[in-house]
Amino acid sequence: MKLSGNAFFQRLLERTVDKSQSLMGIGSGTDVESSGEKVVIGMLQKIYNPPYCIFDVGANTGQFLKLILENLVTEDFYIRCFEPGGETFRRLVENCEPDRRIILNNTGLGKEKGETVLYYDAPGSGLASLTKRRLSHFNIPFNQSETVKIDTVDNYCKNNDIERIHLLKIDVEGHELDVLSGAAKMIGNKSIDMISFEFGGCNIDTRSFFQDFYYFFNGFHMNMFRITPSGYLYPINSYKEIFEQFRTTNFLAIQEKL
DSSP: OGGGOSHHHHHHHHHHHHHHHHHHTTTOOSOTTTSSTHHHHHHHHHHOOSSEEEEEESOTTTHHHHHHHHHOOOSOEEEEEEOOOHHHHHHHHHHOOOOTTEEEESSEEOSSSEEEEEEESSTTOTTOBSSOOOOGGGTOOOOEEEEEEEEOHHHHHHHTTOOOEEEEEEOOTTOHHHHHHTTHHHHHTTOEEEEEEEESTHHHHTTOOHHHHHHHHHHTTEEEEEEOTTSOEEEEOSOOGGGOOOSOEEEEEEETTO
16 A cells, blocks of 8 residues: 555556546547447447438538448438537538438427527537537637537427337437437437437536446446447446546447347
8 A cells, every 4th residue: 555655656556447448438538539429320220121220410520420321231221410609610511422221300309499609619510519518628619609509309309200210329518318319209209219419528517427328328228338448348237336437438229128
């Protein structure tokens, strides 16, 4: 114990923990290319048959869309992308080749339909959130904003005659629970097969916890997994306080019957 009682050893322990957690998927979920998220597409094709209906909520400039297009072996699918920010949506459109399978929506999804304020540090930022985040400790000023439109998954599906979503991907900078709340009817009807989402530093600002996600999915009898960079899906069979790691981590929830 005395050996650890100095700054050098504490920094060494910190680096060891950081590396270990990264291999576990904790803190390695920012980049779709290296986060292991590709396994979600593999699971989709392994469990379900096309045609696929995919929702990319928080599409940003098309990073996850690109992953779908490069790894989905069938052409029999539709992917609906949702991005509320004006400049970010413009870049998303710019990055997309004309494709009837891709439907772009300049709106966000949340717990209720309406308008709200989107905050960010710069136009087109990947950090944009419906909460004015406090990021001065990273020297990031969150001092810009715009009014954006918000819909819900349930309402959008009703208005567009969508009966099933095979994969709902959510990356909305701390407001993932709002999207899930707005999809409660579809989830309750078992009309959404798989849900992937991020959990991390944004949840500090929105004061939401992993425990909230655990009980949400447990209430709908969905199995949860942490996505690791290797593509291994680590099962979350019960809640533990150690899971409250506020570093960008990706998770997958799948209908329990499967």
